[in-house]
Amino acid sequence: MAESWQLNRFRRFLVHEFKSRIIFNGEIKANMTHEKNPKRFLHFPFFQGAFPSSPKQIPLEITAGIAFAAFAIPEVMGYTKIAGMPLVTGIYTILLPMLVFAIFGSSRHLVVGADSATAAIIASGLITMAVPGSPQYVAYAGMIALIAAIFLLIAGLLQLGFLADFLSHTVLIGFLTGVGIRISISQLAGMFGISAGSYGTFMQLASLVRDLDLTNVPTLIVSLSVIGIIFLSERIGSKVPGALIAIIGAIAASWMFDLTSYGIIILDAVPGGLPHLSFPQVPLSDIPKLFNISVACFLIILAQSAATSRAYSVKFSDTFNENSDLIGLSLANAAAGISGTFVVNGSPTKTEMVRSVGGQTQLTQLTTVFIVLIVLMFFTRPFAYLPTAVLSSMVFLIGLRLIDTEGMTALHRQRPVEFNVALITAMTVVVIGVEQGIVIAIVLSVIAHLRHSYRPLNLLLVPKPGGAMRTVPLEKGQQAVEGLLIYRFGSNLYFANENRFTKEIIELAKKDGSLKWFCISATNIGDIDFTAIEAFKNVCIQLQQMNITLVLSEVVQPVMNELDRDGITKMIGRDHIFESVQDVIEAYKRTAD
Structure with a gap:
């Protein structure tokens, strides 16, 4: 009895230590418990997203993994249709790639698998190079995954x-909205049971309108039933x-009812078993053609x-290493490339x-x-009876959900300029193509970034009662103290905004003849x-010619080093460089007295 009590106590001690401490660089560092989401940099770079995990949480993770499989398998079938790949290859995306990221990634929460945006990029790029679903098409898709890896x-x-910071949230809203519109329109023909012969969003829409009288009513009923079931289930609960x-x-x-007799097309045979591991066979001359798609x-x-x-x-007060995740994503895409998927x-x-x-945690994944392994081994045969209209309807809904009307509305209301950027990105994707859309997204992101730094918010500072400072617009020209004007530049100083910097300072200096500092x-x-x-x-020289003393405050050390090296400190005088604007005001008052 006493021995059992001691054993249980020792076991609880080990669990507590495992949860509250991690080994890193040879040291034992105290950390938070799992409930507070610990920093997870273990001394071995495996399963960082899965462990440590509370013993009580493990059964919940397993249950969640089973439930997630029920959601994920139908979803990846939809993404597979977007990509133009054989149905089973979509299921492969949540086999080896998901396993590899769970082993090598650092994020506890990020789920890796097929995605609508990248599926649309693949389809947009490969549609002119090979027949969708053909062995050549699959080989191209695998090579794209390897190059991206x-x-x-x-x-x-x-x-x-x-580098992820340079794709702004604004252009991503526009890009995904464009992808959503493009995907949704592309699936309408399949939902109506009409042949989708044309390529290009507007051509597909025109073709649908022209052939609307050829609609297969039973196929349309199947499509509407699928949409109704999914909407009803969402109303019941997530x-x-x-x-x-x-x-x-x-x-x-x-x-049961042999739907093919009503003109409804079904998938036919879906191969089961594990993916065959091999390097995609692509002619060397074709690899450069795949680079643009891979970069996108x-x-x-x-x-x-x-x-x-x-x-x-942020939501779970957790930590992750984005560079470790890039390694994990690289290995996941390498696994996708050699396992015949995208x-x-x-x-x-x-x-x-x-x-x-x-x-x-990644235990769920x-x-x-x-679960996916079991499905591939034993349960792919029933998919042969699945009507293709079901997948078209699911993809149609995926596309609708990508259309971020809430985000676009918020941009239009709060930031009209950024709304225009998102709208241009979306229209590029819809009218021209997904690859071109991502290029426009990058260019517009860089332009938006340059615009913010090119036209920074520059202000004047004036003291409030009690000594704290408040900001006022430049137009007011308000001095902090009679004869002293404090100008705050709102950005790094570089070639694109130096003219604005010079112009504003000289205009402010000329505005009031009483200015001394x-x-x-x-x-x-x-x-x-x-x-x-x-x-x-140039500013120093022009202010000296106007008999105005130039002083600086709150100069960070790297900038101070540049000023020292280029002789500006000597021009201004080190005694005219202050730690704070309050020091400037006090020094000015002393000279005025």
Whole structure:
């Protein structure tokens, strides 16, 4: 009895230590318990997203993994249709790729698998190179995954995760909205039972309108039934797998009532078993043609995965390493490339699915992998009875959900300029293509970034009663103290905004003939380039000619080093560089007295 009590006590002690401490760089560091989501940098780079985990949480993770499989399998079938790949290859995306990321990734929450944006990019790029679903098409898709894996690996090793910051949320809203419109329109023909012969969004829409009288009514009834079941299940609760219910119901109806006799097209045979591991056989001369598609996929993976990981790490007060995740995503895409499937991405949709069913770590995904393995081994045969209209309806709904009307409305209301950027991106995707849309998205993101730094918010500072400072617009020209004006520049100083910097300072200096000191508050200036240094010298000279003393405050050390090196400190005088604007005011008052 006493021995059993001691054993249980020792076991509880070990569990507590495992949860509250991790080994890193040879040291034992105290950390938070799982409930507070610990930092997880183990001394071995495996399963960082799965462990440590509370023993009480493990059964919940397994249950969540089973539920997630019920959601994920129908969803990836839809993404497979978008990509133009054989149905079983979609199920492969949640086998080896998901397993590999669970082993090598750092995020506890990010779910890796097929994604609508990257699937649309693949289809848009390969439609002119091979017949969708053909062995050549599958080989091209596998090679795209391998090339994207190389880009992700290089980005991870060079710690380039920060590049995700250059794809703004605004253009992603526009890009995904455009993808959603394009996907939804592309599935209408399949939902109506009409041949979708044309390529291009508007051509497909025109073809549908022209051939509307050829609609197969039983196929349309199947499509509407699927949409109705999914909508009804969502109204009942988020944990009801409406897509799975629709698929099972459609398969059962097809088997019992022979729906093909009504002109409804079914999938026919779906191969089962595990994927065959091999290097995709693509002619060397064709590989350069795949680079643009691979780069577009890489950029979407980089931006979308990082954004999703960050959002959920904040939501759960957790930590992750975006460069480790890039390595994990690289290896996941390499696994996709050699297992006969297509590019995988960190999916916000799947990540939210896992959260909604109670999953909190990669243990959920590991459980899902096991369920998918069982499905591939024993349960692919019933899919042969599945009407293709079911998948068209599911993809149509996926497209509708990508159309971010809420985000576009918010942009239009709050930031009209950014709304125009998102709208241009969306229209490029719809009218021209997905690859071109991602290029426009990148260009517009960079332009938006330059616009913010090119036209920063520059203000004047004046003291409030009690000594604190408040800001006022430049137009007021208000002095902090009679004879002293404090000007705060709102950005780093570089070639594109140095002219604005010079012009504003000289105009303010000329505005009031009583000005004696001009203070530049440099608290927002973290860097200054060669062109801006020359502008700084020009400002010094012009103010000296107007008998105005130039002083600086709150200069950060890197900028101070530049000023020292280029002789500006000597021009201004070190005694005219202050730690704060309050010091400037006190020094000015002393000289005025």
